[in-house]
Amino acid sequence: MNENILKSTDLKTTKSRLAILLILEKSSVPMTAEDIYSIVVKDVHMSLSTTYRTLGTLSEKGILLKNLSRDGKTYYQINSHQHKHQLVCTLCNDVVPIDGCPLTKLEENLTQQTGFTITGHSLEFFGICPKCTKHIKE
């Protein structure tokens, strides 16, 4: 229940927040503020700035993951607390999640080599999906 998520982080339960969480839970793919807004307004009265503010708040609390993508837009997704990466088609923007993360070991090495305390990384693969590959050839 999403109310509990909000309560556990000292956030008030509001229609906007619940609606946004619901949309993101249903989505298997990261979404932009605009994406989310355009869906939510159909059911709940909400402004775009509230969407941004809510997404910001939820990200700060660690409920969402916030990600600036190659197209200059910020994408949000539920933080499943599983470390994930994704593969993005540069033509149709299709997104495929990738299991596992090959970088844990590398991070250990880096810590030793650089003295950095490593707090995270961003990894995204780009390519052309099977559908688009087909379109090109035709």
Next chain:
Amino acid sequence: MNENILKSTDLKTTKSRLAILLILEKSSVPMTAEDIYSIVVKDVHMSLSTTYRTLGTLSEKGILLKNLSRDGKTYYQINSHQHKHQLVCTLCNDVVPIDGCPLTKLEENLTQQTGFTITGHSLEFFGICPKCTKHIKE
């Protein structure tokens, strides 16, 4: 000589382009258009839009690498044609280059699993550099 680089890509040799290339060659770290502009204008008369246009052109030609970073700004650097990644301090923005890329093998696996034609990836590590770690503790 940078003139040769420009000639080899059918670009005219202009003061702006040479100045920008010179700055980026001297820099060990990726820079924003604003960064570059503020340095170049001291010597050469140039507008910010020319900076953007030039950086865009040089990136298209593969002379520069263009990278949208976490802070929402676009960073440019000389394309050394070596596949590189970097480690960024989230406090002071210090950047440390990383040798080698552990992802080649993973890309092969992904191609088989997803049918994507993989064209590239972006990988950045984040952490706190030794200097900042020290500051925090003090």
Next chain:
DNA sequence: GTGGCTGCAAAACCTTTGCACACAA
């Protein structure tokens, strides 16, 4: 009732673009 949440509009921010002029080849 009170402080956090929201709507609206305006601004901020980085980046791109239109058009006329300037300059490299």
Next chain:
DNA sequence: TTGTGTGCAAAGGTTTTGCAGCCAC
């Protein structure tokens, strides 16, 4: 000369913010 490159100013798109009113607790 010719077409590419440039300056200036204005617009573009996404995201943030100020302020007054509203609502969850």
